[in-house]
Amino acid sequence: MFNFSAIILPLTVSIVIIYGLYHKVDIYDVFLEGAKESFSFIMTMFPSMLAMVLGVNIFLKSGVVSFVFEFLDPLFKILSFPIEVLPLAFIRPISGSSALAILSSILKEHGPDSFLGRLASVMQGSTDTTFYILTLYYGSVGIKKIKYSLVAGLGADLAGIIGSLWITSFFFG
Amino acid sequence: MVSLMVNKIWGFFIIVGTLFALCNGKIDVINEEILTSCKSALDLVIQLFPVIALWLGVMKIASSSGLLEKISYKISPVLRFIFPEIPKDHPALGYISSNIIANIFGLGNAATPFGLKAMESLQELNPKKEEASRSMITFLVLNTSGLTLIPTTIISMRMLYKSVSPTEIIVPCILATTISTIVGLLLDRILHYRSKHV
Numbered sequence: 001m002f003n004f005s006a007i008i009l010p011l012t013v014s015i016v017i018i019y020g021l022y023h024k025v026d027i028y029d030v031f032l033e034g035a036k037e038s039f040s041f042i043m044t045m046f047p048s049m050l051a052m053v054l055g056v057n058i059f060l061k062s063g064v065v066s067f068v069f070e071f072l073d074p075l076f077k078i079l080s081f082p083i084e085v086l087p088l089a090f091i092r093p094i095s096g097s098s099a100l101a102i103l104s105s106i107l108k109e110h111g112p113d114s115f116l117g118r119l120a121s122v123m124q125g126s127t128d129t130t131f132y133i134l135t136l137y138y139g140s141v142g143i144k145k146i147k148y149s150l151v152a153g154l155g156a157d158l159a160g161i162i163g164s165l166w167i168t169s170f171f172f173g
Numbered sequence: 174m175v176s177l178m179v180n181k182i183w184g185f186f187i188i189v190g191t192l193f194a195l196c197n198g199k200i201d202v203i204n205e206e207i208l209t210s211c212k213s214a215l216d217l218v219i220q221l222f223p224v225i226a227l228w229l230g231v232m233k234i235a236s237s238s239g240l241l242e243k244i245s246y247k248i249s250p251v252l253r254f255i256f257p258e259i260p261k262d263h264p265a266l267g268y269i270s271s272n273i274i275a276n277i278f279g280l281g282n283a284a285t286p287f288g289l290k291a292m293e294s295l296q297e298l299n300p301k302k303e304e305a306s307r308s309m310i311t312f313l314v315l316n317t318s319g320l321t322l323i324p325t326t327i328i329s330m331r332m333l334y335k336s337v338s339p340t341e342i343i344v345p346c347i348l349a350t351t352i353s354t355i356v357g358l359l360l361d362r363i364l365h366y367r368s369k370h371v
Contacts, residue, residue: 016235100326
């Protein structure tokens, strides 16, 4: 099968550059200017990554998770849902940086090219932090009654999680 | 709401993890973990840095050349279908499409200001100021389903752990986020009509 995943990144970059040249943008200088913005981005990212990697690693390495999962395992066997990615599925809608920390520990433990590693990667990419987005945006305009927002948002997250499992099995199963 | 939740989750992780390890005789592991976590966090951020820098650079060209604006303009007919209650040519549609395009191209930081402007102009259209309007809910569902073309953070994390093919998950990710977006929008419609008829 033709590898579409491999052409998306080069294709996007080339289109952007061709379009920029065509419209007479100083592409080189503008690129540098944009890349410079990553410094402040990384600076604000580090403290939350540090906090979350610490919390998540203590929690995962303590054995609590495997202890709880021994009870849940039969149930998830029936649903054929790999229990190792369950913490990621739970945390993903709540906190972006702790989801990243969990993804990192899954990739480290099982390897990025294992089924679990690929599944966790796709799952991370399938949704966004629902709770954060709702709080930020509704908070900004003073909305108090959010009606069915949370149900729809979490429903979409759940669909993303189940969809990731199907898609990963289809592509790499 | 969120900051409270993060407080609890973080505290829960550390306290429960430490106590459990203490009872389990695994406290040495935790002791080591506290110190190595700092290094792992730094490794992670350092690994993310170059890919993010590259991407922000490329995307700066896309926004300076007017490419992003052009794509935003192209998607507005689709938005009219998704947001039937926003009047034609209302500025809210422009902000919404800029927000969506910035999200799709992985510019989370650039997307947020457009999103806030979009909420502001949706609030102008909203008859009940303390209650979320139908368009607001649809807009946030679109945002929470996380449409992304190139998941740069995931790719760089896969690089960190020496994946043979870090980008192989791009198409699967696009499909998965499309599923969550479609289900989110369908749920939004269904719940909207149900709330009107009850």
